[in-house]
Amino acid sequence: MVQLKILYWNVGKSYERGKLLLEQEETYDIVAIQEPGRNLNGDIYRPRGGRYFGVDCSEKGRAVIYVNKKWNLKDLDFQAGKDWTAVTFKNLRDPTTVYSIYSPILTQGTPEHQWGSPLLEFIEAGPPAGNLVAVGDLNLHHPDWDLENRTSPGAARLLTWARRWRLSLLTPRGEPTRLGNATRGERDGTIDHAWLSPGVEAEYWGAQRCEQTGSDHCPQEIWVQVGRKNKKAEEEGGYSWSLMDTEKVKEASEKRISVPERIDTVEDLELAFRRLDGELTSIAEEFVPHRKKGRGRRANWWTLECKTATKEARRTYWEWFGCRTASNWREFVEATMKKKRIIAKAQQATWRDGVAEASKNPSRLWPLERWARTRSHRPADPPKLPALQTQEGAAEIGDHSGKAEILADRFFPKVEVPTDHLPDWTEPPEGVDPIVISELVDEEDVQDVLSRMAPNKAPGIDWYSNRFLKLCGQPFRQAMACLASASLRLGHFPQRFKDAKVVVLKKPGKSAAQQKLAGAWRPISLLSNVGKILEALVAKRLTQAAEEFNLLPEGQMGNRAGRSTEFAVRVVTDAVHTAWKLGAVTSLMLLDLKGAFDRVNHRWLLHTLWEMQLPTWIIRWVASFVAGRRGSLFFDDETSRPYAITAGVPQGSPLSPILFILFITPLYRKLATIPNTITVGFADDTNVVAVARTTEENCRTLQAAWEVCSEWAGARGMEFEATKTELMHFTRTRAPRTETLQLGDTVLQPTESTRFLGVWLDRKLNYRAHAEAVKQKMTTQTNALTRLAAKTWGCSFARAREIYTKCIRSAIAYGASAFHQPTEVYGKPRGIVIGLAKYQTKCLRVVAGAYKATPVRNLETETFCPPLDLYLNKRVRAFEERLARTDQARFVRGTAAWVASCVQARRARGRPPADKPESGAAKARWAEAWAPTEKLLAMAAGPPPESGTPPPASQIPEPTAADREEWLEDATNREWVSRYNHHLAAAVAKSGQRYEFTIADLNPKFSGEAIQRHMVGTKKKKGRRRKPEEEEDEPYPLTKAKSSLLVQARTEVIGLRAFLHRRKVPDVLTPICACGLEKETFAHIVLNCLDAETLFWSDPDSWPLSKEELQEYLDDGVKAERILSWALRLGRLKEYRLAVELEEDQREELARHS
Known part of the structure; x- marks a missing residue:
């Protein structure tokens, strides 16, 4: 029982x-x-x-x-x-x-x-x-x-x-x-x-x-x-890799992992991989503990004090329950209120301490940041998938096997199309020499693959983590090199790596009703990490061959080195601007390929590789890779039966991206034959651009493109969904164009705006839709900062700034090469960045712990974050420089010539219209004026020789990444310093002789020194297995409360009478300090106020005596900490009372334990 x-x-x-x-x-x-x-x-x-x-x-x-x-x-x-x-x-x-x-x-x-x-x-x-x-x-x-x-x-x-x-x-x-x-x-x-x-x-x-x-x-x-x-008996849940004995794993791998002497057959290969798996398992079983099934944990804020207060509230409750008098009721209410206060304080202190501790450890901080940004604002997911329907209105199925069948039909479709007419791929095409690709693998190849694999990625069905495989060292690399060479030579992918654990994840933004359909869920295949090494070795060879022999179309930007979504967006926007300049119209059709990766027909894939003249051995290996695969769905903490996968390439495999873009390449080739079109895509996102004198012509062209796409997809058992396809006509007319497309039974209406590879485009390219999308995104993105930091608590100043720059500012800046209108040299911001800048200001106030009244110029210098438009200038200039030195320049720059050839422009009367500031041509000219390439080359060349004769251009080395960063920083700081001085002069002119310069005004920093002043010094960095003599020094930051106070002290926008009276705060009737000497400013209470005398005379050598010395102290974290700690304990700054109280409680707790 x-x-x-x-x-x-x-x-x-x-x-x-x-x-x-x-x-x-x-x-x-x-x-x-x-x-x-x-x-x-x-x-x-x-x-x-x-x-x-x-x-x-x-x-x-x-x-x-x-x-x-x-x-x-x-x-x-x-x-x-x-x-x-x-x-x-x-x-x-x-x-x-x-x-x-x-x-x-x-x-x-x-x-x-x-x-x-x-x-x-x-x-x-x-x-x-x-x-x-x-x-x-x-x-x-x-x-x-x-x-x-x-x-x-x-x-x-x-x-x-x-x-x-x-x-x-x-x-x-x-x-x-x-x-x-x-x-x-x-x-x-x-x-x-x-x-x-x-x-x-x-x-x-x-x-x-x-x-x-x-x-x-x-x-x-x-x-x-x-x-x-x-x-x-419960199933084993793998290993606890964080508790692995690394030294013993290294020693055991030297003794136990063997290199096969000879592999001649497929059976030998399977046996060799089975032996390697056994050797790895024996090491893991001996030196890595098994992972225990999670049972959850009690909240860490439940302290002895909380328990005692709860018991006292319960005691008074039962006393009142037994004798319901007014006195017993008051006693119960008082005990309950006390319990609530104690628990609230414990929760608050635990959360704040946890965030502060996490800021010292990036491995804890970034998962916390990801939670704050992506999940803190959303309800928790229910423990199980809801009952699913095969289609809307159908009966709901709630048992695990029934839901698995519905999901399997979606994830593992059966693609059956005639393929008997396709030629035999086992022999190369007649009259052509196949491409030569080496099938030999050496230890350096395996090491290169391992170095690119994230150490703590979720393991596959064999439970080996990448970190474990890396620790197995040279013996494992040598064994893998031998086995991989044999696998490629024999054209066989081992059967043991073809089984996948397919984890079912919810797609973001799906409603409760949508979650009842299989389309609201996506599969992620957890594959063997040993098998992934084989896949990555083949993927690297295929990728290199595709680039070297030009197997891929120019317009395919996905999963290719040196290309990005920014390039794709630039191609489309340059086409639009060039067409407008020539009096033409550009139309864009965005296609949606249903279940792209899951519906790749294996026979057509092999035929495509054969047509590309790839060597037979690699086609044979890919044939083995895709054949005989099985997937077991994992959801609701339960694994389904294995399902045969007869189509598709596994999502989660390093080989799948290159196989898919090779598979879809023939479609790009066919679309290239349609006049006046260009195809731009990113992996499975395919987009067709048409240019003509009228939108009617564009519609006819796009209609032909749709028919080509439908025919190509139908032959391969795939489908472009007409209902999810979008159409946009780019025009500058007051009224939008309304010409439609007939896609089968669907009439496609043009849209006013659309999301194109993450950037929102509208028909006039004024990017208002993109600005609105960024605004909506900021409501959740800023959670990454506001839920982890505040004025008096949270992660340290440097970590808060890092969260802003890496997460929030990056989200704002995505697509800047398209939407940003660059600020001219010594000019003012323009375009949508004017509205976006307020999000930076809001975040910098959180980072700095500053008041709203703090001047923005001081916020930017105190946090070392340049004005947003200048940062975007830097991003655009970096893009233009990267564009100029890569092969993509020819494709992107050739857009204008292609548009002109499509339109066949008549001779223009008078002067041609000027390029708009956001056009590609205008940005290229701006980039050279804002940060000339000559300066970058001069940095790369180094100081001039003593002879005075500069070296020839052929002898100047290629600029390094550090050279490029310094070049862009110099251009940014030149504009930043000029704008800062202008704003400061304007503030002085506005207030006349009444303006009082602050320390932040007199000592601004436009470099990383602004961050260093928030570091106290160094302390020993300890590790779990680090020996005392191996401990390293690491910077130790000020607490968030002290960092906030430091910024407020430097800017004099602080909760003292001088500032509060100036802001007309009620109940602050005078700016004069209680001592009666002068205005109550931070400088006054430190230098002249009677409250400072005791501390000053106790140690006069560590206390500033003048404003100049105070400026020096507040520019050094070690010296500043003494003053900041004293100012917090002084008690005049009411907003810091809780921070001081929690710090004292923590100090008492440590003293009690010690």
Whole structure:
């Protein structure tokens, strides 16, 4: 027998109450909550690392259920409706279903059909199979359980339900489960019930054991006895690679990994890989512990103080419950409020300390940043996939095997098309010599592949991490080189690497209704990491051959070195601007290839490689790679049966991208034969640009392109979806063009704006749609910063700045080479960057911990972040320089000539129209004026020789990445310094002689020195296995509160009287300090205020004596920390009180432990 401990409680819509219930020391198998509290996202409390699976009801109803993670998710089934949820335990001897129910009050005179109680639904549906336990708040009185013999409207329906489902009431008659408010004339009632089906043994505990209080309902606890099947041994979940003994792994690999002497047949190869797998497994089994199945963890903020306060609140509650006097009630309220304060402070301190500690360790900070940016604003995902439908309106299928079949039909389609007419690929085409590609693999090749593999990527079905394979060192590399050479020579990919664990992930932004269809989910194949090494070796050879022998079309930008989406966007925008200059129109058709990677026909793939004259051995190897593959779907903590994969290339394989772009290359070749078009794509995104005098001509051209695409896709068993295809006519006319395309049965209407490879284009190319998209993105992107840092707490100044520059600013700047109108030399910003700059300013205030009144020029210098338009200038200039030195220059620059040939422009009368600032031609001219290439070449050449004669151009070395960065920094700083001085002069002129220069004004930094002033010094960097003599020095940052105070002190925009009076803050009647000497500024309280005398005279050598010395102190982190710590303890800056209090508590805790 096994015991199910069930707690059910109406928490009165309190989020904190439900949270504390789930985080207390006592754990339950099931927690059923009625009227749960919800956060700002409308979600119930269900942390991803918590101890319970949380299941919400539909329509954000009023009954939820939590199941302890000690139960395997695959052994549970969840159901939900409005105001009820249920869980079924499938692994028990008799399946047992537990319901959490909330039935609303039925007022007198209200018709039953308007009641909305789940009881009515249960009566109609009938009972499920197996044992039943139903608990919850039913809000109904009846003499059978009410001590005062009251009867509520609707009680008869409850009895009808109990009779039809054969349920009996466990709750004792007269048990007060809800306490009435005597001031409102209410009486206690028995309205929270536990109902059981026949044969279910249970014990009622009521509210005796639960520690939590606060609701007018009493928490109810029952223990149910159920029979369990024989428990099977749990499957091993792989290895805990973070606990690996690295030194012993290295030693063992030297002794155990062997290099095969001879491999002549496929059987020899399979046997050799099996032997290598056994050797790796023996090492891992001995020196790497097995990973334990996660059971969740209790919140780390639950301290002894929280526990004590909770017990005290519970004690006072039972005293009041036994004797309901006013004094007992006041004592209970006071204890409850104290408990809330202690818990809130513990949660706050734990979160702040955790973020501060994470900022010292990038491996902890960046996952936290990713959570804040991508998941903190979204409700937690339910523990299981919802019931799926084969199509909209079809019946829902909720069991695992049924859902697996629906997903498998989507992920593993059967592509059957005639291929008998295709020639034999096993022999090279007649009259041509195949391309020569080496099939030999050496140790350096394997090392190159391993160096590019992320060490902690999710392992595949063999459970070996890349870090483990790298630690196996030279013996493993030599063995892999031998085995890979044999694999390529024999044209065989081992069968053991063809099985994939296909993890099912939700596509972002899908609604609850969309999640019921397979199209809302995507597959990620977890493949063997040893097999991935083989795949990467072949991918590298194919990629090099494709570039060397020009096998790929110019317009294919995906998965190719030196090319990016920026190049593709530039091609389209240059075509548009050139066409406008010549009085023509450009139209763009964006195609959507349905299930691109999953529907690649293997026979057509091999034929395509054969047509490209690739060597037979590599075609044979690819044929072996795609044949006989199987995939097992993993979702809901359960793995499905293996499914045969007869089409497609696995998503997650390093070989798949190059195979796909080779496969789609013939389509680009066919589209190239259509006049007045150019095809630009990125992997499976295919886009056709047409240029002509009129949109009607463009539509005819794009119609022909669509027919070519449809024919090509149909022959290969693929499909371009007409309903997802988009059309845009780029025109500068006031009214948009309305010409449509007829794509089969679909009439395609033109759009005003569209997302093209991540950049939003509108028909006039003014990028307002892109600015709006960035604005929408910033609502979540800025969470990465605002949820991890604030003025007085959070990650350090340097880490906060790093989060902004690497995550938020990068998101703003994406596509800058297209949308940014470059700022002229010593000019003003223009275009959409004027509106985007406010997001940088907002983020820099968080980074610096500064007030809104802090001048933007000071924010930028204090954080070493140049104005956004100058940063985008730098990005555009880098793009233009990269464009000029790569092969893509010919393709991009040739766009203008291609457009002219399409239009066959008539002779223009008068002067030709000028290029718009955002056009490619204008940007190329601007780039040379803003940062001349001559300066870059001069940096690369180095200082001039003593002879004075410069070396010839042929002898000047290629500029390095450092040369290019310094060249761009010089150009940016030149503009930045000029603009800073201009803004400072304008501020001085505006306020006249009243302007008071601050330290930030007098000592601005336009380099990384601005960040260094927030570093205190160095401390020893310790590692888990690092010896004391191997410990390294690392910078130690100021706390976030001190960094914020440092910026405020330097800018004098600080919470002291001088500033607050100037800003006309109420209750600040004078700017004069309390000492009466002069205005209360930071400089005054440090240098002249009486409050500083004691500290000054105790150690005069470490205290500034003048403003000049104060400036020096505030420019050095070590010297500044003493002043900042004193200023915080001084107590005049009220906003820092909590930070000082938490720091003192932490200091006391450390002292107590030591």
